[in-house]
Structure formats: C-alpha cells, structure tokens
Amino acid sequence: MGRFVYYLLTVCILSKSLVAFKKNTDCGSSVGCYSDCSGDCTFEVTWREMGTKIEISMKASLASLSSGGDWISVALSSDDKMGSDTAFDCITDGSQVFVQRSTNPGKYNTQISPLDPWITVKTNSYSAGILMCSFDAEKSNAAGIDFDTDSYMFFGKGKWNGNLNSKFKHEITPKISAEKVDLQKYDVIGGSPMNIMLKLHGIMMISAWILCASIGVVVARYYKPVWLEEKLLGEKVWFTLHRGVMVLAVLFCIAGFTIIFVDRGTFQEIESDSDFKKAHPFIGIIVMCLAVIQPVMAVFRPHPGDNNRFIFNWAHWGVGIVSHFLGVLNILIGVLLDAMQMPIWVVYVVVAYAVYQFVIEFFLEIYDCMSRKKSASEAYEMRENDSLAKQDTKQDSQYNVKKIILGIHITIICLFTIALVILVSMDLSIHNQVPKLKILSVELYAQEMGNKTSGQRLKRTLKKKASLSSENEYLKMQFKITDEQLKEYRSLFKDHSDNNKVITRNEFRNVYQLIYKSGDATEFADRVFDVFDSDKSGTVDFIEFAAGLTMMDSEKLEQKISIAFSMYDEDGSNTLSKQEVINMIQAYYRLLGPDVSRSPVEIANDLFKKMDLDKDDSVTYEEFASVAKRDPTVLEILNPKA
Template sequence: MGSDSVIDCVMTGGVVSVQHSYNSEGYQNQLILPRLGLGNGAGSFEDGIFTCAFSRQTVVPSQDKVYDLNSAWHVLFAHGRAQSGLKLPHGSNDVLASRRPIDFGATKPTKSTTLPTTTPTTTTELWTTIAHKTTIIPVAASSKPITVDPAQCGKTQGCYHPCVTDTHCDFAVSWTSHKDGIDFRLKATLSGVGDKWVAIGFSDDEEMGGDYVLECVSKDGDIRVFQSYNYGKRNRRLPDPHLGIRDSSASIIDGVFECNFTRDKVVNGDEKIFDLEKDWHLLYAYGNAVEGKKQPHSYTNLPKASAQAIDLQSYEDISGVSSRILLKVHGCLMVFAWVCAASIGIIAARYYKPLWPHQRACGQMIWFQIHRFCMILAFVACISGFVIIFVEIKGYSEIVGSNFHKAHPILGIIVTALAVLNPIMALFRPHPGTSKRSVFNWAHWIVGTGSHMLGILTIFSGVGLNKVHVPGYVTYILIGYVVYQVLIAFILEIHQYVANKKEFSSSSTANKRHGQYLYEMQGKPYGSTRPPAIPLDIEPPFSNMKKAMLGTHVLIILAFAMIVGLIIAIS
C-alpha cells in the first residue's frame, strides 16, 4: 500500500456513492476530484452483502493520480466503516491484493453482461448514476457577471435570460436542439458559501404548480443533475431522477455556477417527465442545498417565469420575465379595501357615534364622514381590483389547488357584489325616526360586516395561491390582523359598557339621548325644529380615551395594510 489510485464505494444513509481517492507514501488516503471520469455508479446493501458497480474512463486527462487503465496494475481490495460519508481507517487484516498485475483490456467477455443496479425510489435517491464531470474553482471575492452572446442567442441556440445588457445577467439558460435530445446550459451568479442548486421548470402557465423540473445540485462541491416535480408549492424528486439525462458536466468558477446536460426529447416510463417537443413556459429558481437535496428557495429569490411559452425546437432569444404587475395591483387594492379602509370605517360607525356631538364636517357628523369616506375608498379599491384581475386573467379562471384556494374567485365575486349592494342600500335609506329605519340599520350592518369578514377570508385564500408567489408567513400576519381586530372590538365594547354605566348612573336623560340620537346624522332629528333634549356639546364619559384609541387603531391598521401590501408588491 502506498502511491495507489483508489476508487471508493461509500454508503451514507443507505445511499452508495462512488469516488476517487489516493494513497500517499505515508499511508494517508485523501479525496481527489472525487468523481472525475466515473459514471454509471450504483450500489446496495442487502442481507449483509455490499454491492457496488460503476464505470471508469480508461484515461482521465490532466490527473496523474487517477491511473491509466491501459496499463496493468495490482488490484487492492479493502473494506471498513464510514461516518458521515467519510471512510474510517481499515483494520490490518481488511486489505487483500492480487498476486499479479491485472490487464483490464485483456478481459473479453464472451457474452454481454449487465452491471448490478438498484432502482431509485422516492425515499432513496442515488447520487452517482450518470457519467459526469465537475470542475471546482474557489469563489472569488466578487463574482464575474454572466454574459450572453448576441451572435448566438436567437441564431445558433435558444436563450432565456433577464439581461438588461449583454453583461448584466443574474442567470442565463440556453439550449440547442438536435435529433433526439436537447442540450441545456444553465448559468447563474450565486453568492455565499455552502452547496447550491439551480433549476429550470417547465410549466403550461406562468405559475408554480404541476411543473416538471430539471435541477443541478451540488454536494460537497460535486454537482449532479436530477429531475423532480412541483406538487403545488412542494417539490419532490422523481422515482428515477436521471431517466433520459446524459452527458452532464458542471463547474463553479469565480462564483458562476454552470451546469450542462442533455435530455432526451421524449422519455417513456414517467408521465411527469414532460415532452420537450411541446411548448412550455420556463421557470428559473435557485437556492441552497444540504446533503445533495434542494432546500426551499428564499422568498426574496422567487422563481422567474418566462412571459411566453417557449418552443425548444427553435432558437428564440427570450429576454423578459413575467412581472405579474396587474396581479400585484389587484392584491394591494384588495388589502387596502378590506384590511385598511373597511376596518376603520366599520369601527367608526359602530363605536364613535356619540363623540364630537357639536362638531360638523361639511354639514355632517364626524363619525359619519369618517365612515362614509373610508367605505367609499373601500368601494373604489374593491371595484378597481375586481376589474383589474379580470383584465389580467382575461375572464373567469379556474384555480388549481385546495378547495379553499379554489374558492378564491367565487368569494371575490360575492364580496364585490356585497360591496356594490351596500352603498345602493345607503342611497335609499329611510329617514331617522321612521318605522323602517331600524330594518335598514340591521340590513346595512349585516351586509357591511359580512362583506368585511368575507373580504378578509378571500384575502387569506388569495395569498396562498401559487401564482402570486407570496411568502407563507403573510398568512400569519393576516392572522395577527384578525386577532387585533377582535381585540380592539372587545376593548371598545368594554369601554362603551363602562361609559354607559357611568353616564346612566349620573344622568336621568342619558338613556333618552342614546335612544333618540343613535342614528342621528345631521345634528337634529329629522323634521324637528326643537332644540335637542340634551346639549350636543356634552360627550359621553372617557371620550378623550376613546379618541386616542381611534388614532392608535388607524396607525395599527395602516401598518398591517402597508406591510402586507409591500410584501405582495415585491414578491
């Protein structure tokens, strides 16, 4: 033992990987570009028998520690234990050596032989199963920009990229079509340390969900190509993640992650491996990897989608990405309508009628003007958002997802109908003091409160849709909003109860004032020319506290609406 070229089969977590190492003169073993020249690796451990099979290039250029198999060599066999993917030293009796050098070229099988393999499953995925070459050069302090060649893109190859100019690209995907396959090249500028992944998805629309994915994933610096599928927002590797993939190679040079491979145009045996002779929207995404598996991409690096379906048989230069501007405007308007404007308007009408009794704004009581102004804003925002989404999706659209999310369009239509109905009811409201006024008040309250609650529920269903790409934590922000809304209503109910109790105990006419002017909107009862029974400049107890609570409520509601709206806008 000493100065030996070694090929290791190492099992980690039930997965066998094949790699190169070298025994120095001092009996020290170290990895050397682990999988350079290796391919078709597979292995298993069943009934105490460890099986490992692989192929190796006869000559591996520019690597003198990977020996030329055209020469004859003594073969050494050793085994031992491994921990976390690293070999532990073997025992003194765990090494066997051939008595004479073996000429590998002299082995001429008389019949075809098949290397033993194992079939990958959804829970066990082989890392080394295809011929592959990885080149690793340490990341420089600043990554080089990705460039696209205008002489090639759209002429000799197809390209998809977001480049503003030829030298300002975060990523670039190129492809070349030939008779039975398509050669892909993925390039991305990645920052940070640790293993990474880049991937392209193939979708029949611009949103994530039901997509076929080709992914390049690094593990301990080595990069492999796999296939997976997006089940909604969750991605899972296919049972045979290398089916139809060949001729892969990859490199990381100065922070630029490059991955090249060929995929057969049509692959039989798995319906989730899409037919590349059809047109697809391309999705691009990247993120961190752990132990050879993709970790979810961050919400600041959401997938980019091509604005049009791409014919991979032609050489198009696709330089734009789908912005979803109208979708974002729709979301922001609905958040403003129901999280912000409706919340303030309903609180003002429910709890602030007795306040500012001697003050008017444009001839109307303060609470009524606040209520009307906020509800007009909510109405305008809701109608605008409703029209915009129909323009964006070009009509009514069925949604793929859970039943709750599928209900989003229906809920939106109902909410918009209620938003239109309530102001129409207000136009025909009976005069204060008439017999039908109480019927209107109850109907107005039920429609208004119902539309507000249903509007918030519709927003919950909307932020969970795949197409909007909104981070999952927005749901928790909305839950916080609902909790706060219930809390402020509870506090105001307690405040009103305490104030009424104090007022009723100190004034025999308080009950009359509350009953007579509960829905007064013009400073005096309709048709009355007599002065009010109680001076209107007398406010209920603790009114200053209640005014301060309204100001605080407005600020908190604005904060909720701005945070959710900003997340929708930048996602």
C-alpha cells in the first residue's frame, strides 16, 4: 500500500497562495493587454494610445508584503533579452504606492529620480494583496523613448528595501511577451517565447516517469505469476517487459537531464515566489541519481535464494517507489513553472494520471487478494486430479483477465502520455493566459479600417480570427451582434454579393446607387467601401461587412465618431485637412442629389472652421470628437437621408 500513499501525496502540493483577480473586461476592445489570465490573473499590463500620450497600467498579486516593500515593473525592449531596456516600476512599502522609471543598462537595474515630468501618475493602490499603478507617458519625451516602435514587453516583480536603487533582483523569472507589442493596437497577448529545449526536457521526463515507469512497476508487482513459465528473449516474460520499459525510463531521464544542462549551461536555481517551485532542480538531481542507482543495483543483485537477496528486494522496491514518486511530483511542479508557460488546467491532467495510477494498482491489489483467497479455498476442497485440472483452468481464466487489464492499462497510460506531450509541445503561452489573437478595438474599429499607410498606422485586420469557431461567434463576441442582426446581415450580404463570399467595389457602388437614385453615389460609396475593407484586399467579406454596419448603426457615440473620422480622413494621416473635409462633404451632397440650398464647399469651410479648435489648419481626432459630441450634424454622413 506504500505506493498508494505516494499517489495521494502527489496531488497535495502546498504553496504560497497568490490572490487572483479577474481579467480586465476592456481587453481587446479599448485597451491592449499582456497577462497570465486564464480565468483568474496574477499579473496584467494594459495600454492604450490617447493622442500624444500612452496610458499604461500594471497590476499584480503579491503573496505577502515584504518587510521593506515590493515592486512590480513593466519594461520595453528591442529584443527578448535583458539589457538596454526602459522600465516603469510600481513600488509600495505597504503605506504608500508610487511610480518610478528605471533602466536596464545590462543585467542590472538603475532607477531614475525624480520622476520624469513627461510621466503623469493617475492611480496607485495596494489593497488585499493587489498592487496597481497607472500613468500617462508623453510619446514625445526628453528620454527619447519611442512608444511608436514595437517592443518586447517584460513583466517582473521583487522586493524593495525602501531606498533609491534598492530594488532587489526579481524573485521570479520575468515574463516576456511572445512577440513584439504594438502600443497603438489593442492586442491581447501572453506568455514568453517558447523554449524548445525546456519543452524537450519536459517531454523526456513525461516519457520516463508517466509512460515507462507506470507500466514497469505494474508488470513487476502484479504480473509475475501470469507468465511464470513462459520466456521472452531468454528471460521470463514479466522480467523482460519490466527490464525493457525501466531501461527506457532511465534513458529518457538521462536525456532530459542532459538537455536541461545543455540549455542552462550550469546548475540554476528556480526564481519563483513559491517555495515548492524552487525545489524543482534539487528534486530533479535526486531523481536522476536514483534512476541511475536502480540499474546498478540490478546488475549486482544476489541470486534468488541467496541469504542477502531480501536486502536487494527491499532496496530495489524502495528506490523504485521513491524515484517514481519524486519523478511524477517534479513533473507536476514543472508544469507550474513560469518558464513552461502552461495553463493551470494542465496540472489537472497530471493529477488525473496520478489518481488513475492509484486506482489501477488498488484494483489489481484487491483482485489478486480475492483470487488468492478463492484459490486457497478451492484447493482445500479439491483432492481429485480432474478437480485440480479445473482449478488450473480457472487460474488461466483469471490470468487472461489480468492480461486484458494490462492491455487497457498500457493504452490509458499511452493516452495520458500523448496528451501531456502534445500539451507541453504546444506554445501554450497563448492559452495560459489569453488567446494570442489580434482582437480589434470596437471603439477605434472604423478609424483602423480607414488606414492605408504604414509606419505609425494601425495595421490590425479582422481576418486574424483563426482560433475562433466561426464568423458568427467572432462577431457576437467582438461586436455584441445578436442572432437576429446576423440573420439580417447575412441576407443583405447574400443579396448584394455575386458569389456569396465577397462584395466588390462595383457591387458596393451599385447598392448605394439603388438607394440614392437621384444622386451620384460613386465617391461616397468608395469612401464607405475603403473603411469597410479593413485588409485592403479590394473586396469586403462578411466579417468586414457585418462589423462595418454594426459600427455605423451603433448606439455608442464614440464608435460613430471613430468611423465618421475615418471617412473624412482620406489619406489615413490621423488628421483632417480642409480639402479632405471639402471632398467628403461634396461626396455626401453628390450622393443626396442636386437639391442643396448651400454650396457644399461653403458648408465644408464652415464645418472645418468649427472643428479646427487650435487654428492650425488641421483637425485632430480629439478636436473632431469634441465638436461631434456637441454638434450631431458632423455625423450625418453616417446616415444620409435617401
């Protein structure tokens, strides 16, 4: 029963508990997010561009407040290595919270004091184990930090002792975004670049202790009598099977051990805020030593019948129990390590394996116990040769049942192994924490769809939706479109697209011309088409069609302002010239027809004068939005009266 205890212990790992918090519901819609959120979160960084500023917010859970204080930090880097980085720190000593900028010139950190005047702190707090800071940073700043250039994002945390440049080294390995972050986009990302060597290490250990060892211990303990007289490769069947899988287990273990040392170059302790995670490399070394000791003991084992054979039997059994226990325990700890980027639910797969292994061994133990009692009872009653033959037949039947059980056991263990190997092999930084999708901001959808240039332009498109189950699910999730709306949009799309797949520019013009028969719809329809055609493919698919209609018909004023601004912003420069306003107003009145009481140019000039609040002969989005909120006529282009 000793092995039963170890499977139960495997499930019961104690750690410092982090206070989790819920994911920001604005992620992907009005802010970009980098986090480890998978249901709950332990850290989250959000950002959004606000004209000439970038708003950045960071939040993380602390297991407990250190005596001097704690810090969390987000850094921007041109590569995924520490060095030449700009960092923003959120620091607390328990009574106050403040923001500090720092740099990583190399493998160390230097804080900058006082806080730069181009950084404006908005909200700081530390409550119930959650540390949070938010601030605005000017895009044009004296430090020369370029927020328009894509950068890798780092997140770390550690202890602080209360003085300038007194940040202790991070307690956990800093998180690194799996790709560069565009602060002008509202992407939702997570995790770190996948370490192939680390994944291979995990696969080797899973193969050793979950695949091979799980089969080997069952065969050795419960299947010796099943093939008592049969031979395989010159040895008893059970021994050949046991030796074969256990030799593989040792080889896999050695391979995994070698891979991680080649990757790390030397022994490294785990940086973590959880004590049990720090034990991983130490347990690994113990497991490696025990794995090598087992075959060495087997080579020098006394022969059966030797007076010292019982010492080997107990030693072999004990070392096997401990090595298997520690091997599975270390796998469980391993999938929880930050560097592995595994979602928490992978732990449940390992736990399910441990529970299954307990159940199968418990079942076989009970089955053998009952079989022995039954055989002893029948042997006592039977005396004749034909009765003994019947007893042998029943025993053969019992062994056949056990062979079937072994086949089922091997199949299930293989399934567990395949599942874990696939999970470890995949880049689950995306699942850890949030799907790595280019999710589009609803509020700035129209503005983004109208962009035509590169550089600082927003480049995201609706087409990056491969992980979503269907177009309908995507639209319902991103734009809150109802089933009735989808049905209506599908019908409209089908009516106006020749192949039911895309709408061309000419088809788009024809739709408008059918509605506005007295006017010339060409130029206005082209403006709307360019806004809808988010990927600039020259056609509008159903996703673009439905999303565009939703934005134009939205009840949210900000969404209407965004899409209207895109329609005015002909060159995609994020500012409006007087000529762009004139062109849009002319297109609008050509659509409506000749009955116009005032000249479109005169109307456009008056409108531009009203919107150009700082009198610099250009209109920014902020100026446009400010006027549009007071004067609804600015948004009439969204719903021209037929």
